[in-house]
Amino acid sequence: MKRYCLGLLLLISLVAFGQSSKTETPADVKKKIEVILDNWHKAAAEANFQNYFEAIADDGIFIGTDATENWNKKAFQAFAKPYFDRGKAWNFKALERNIYVSEDQKTVWFDELLDTQMKICRGSGVLVFRNGQWKIKHYVLSMTVPNDNVDKVVEIKSPLENQLIITLKEKKN
Template identity: 70%
Template sequence: MKSIYILILLISLNNYSQKKTESKALDIKKEINIILNNWHKAAAEANFEDYFNAMSEESIFIGTDATENWNKKAFMNFAKPYFDKGKAWNFKTLERNIYSSLNGEIVWFDELLNTQMKICRGSGILIKENGTWKIKHYVLSMTIPNNISNDVIKIKAPIEDALIDTLQKQ
């Protein structure tokens, strides 16, 4: 009889632990959604300070062009003229998936965005720095419907063939 009580206790503790873990994951997802929504909002409102404060000092932003692989400082330099004109970019989230590490210190996500380039995909990683979530890595990609990919390849081939040659010579 004693072993039945121990078994029930162990099952109860396991269920409690599992529910606590699920609750923490939901809290993280809510927090990350707010951070990413505010980050996109800061760009739409040309709020340079809020936009870049959301990013880690060692962050990387990879844009849609093959040459766009910026550290935070380089990305700030690229983006500043857009923000200074009062019009950066306006990305509206259509769909977002958020995942977190078991210890809740690292988050990765992917999102579909409605942009001036039509649907784009963003993906990235956030880490906790001194108790605050920071965007560490972000990749923005244009989506290309499969049924027109050959047409797009023909358009971009001359530009990217030249870049391929340059990169292969390095």
């Protein structure tokens, strides 16, 4: 009985030690997220459809720069596939990134400024840790507009978006 108790105590100690040595700090999580996001953007630049979309959760959402671009993963794959098939999707490189980690370290949210073909864009999103993997659950890409140029941009987009506003209001009612 004594051996059994000692063996059990040793096993519990090893499990407890193993758990504590696997505990990551928020800084460790942030480093992992940096790599995941950099690799995600790299997969698009290399037109690697599989790696790009494996990073997105099955129930993930991608919101693009156009007001009509609010896609679930399947719809986003259908939209993006022709770009990837041509061998050239998009090439975004992070200029600046802020990452925030939840207390339980299973959810992170971030914002980033990106160097893109559209000049500086802002990306923001949420990643979740499920089944031992980080996945992008929600991503929003938006173009930045200098405050001094907002009136010009509004003038350019008004003809298209005025009709969209009417359609969306009617749909809501």
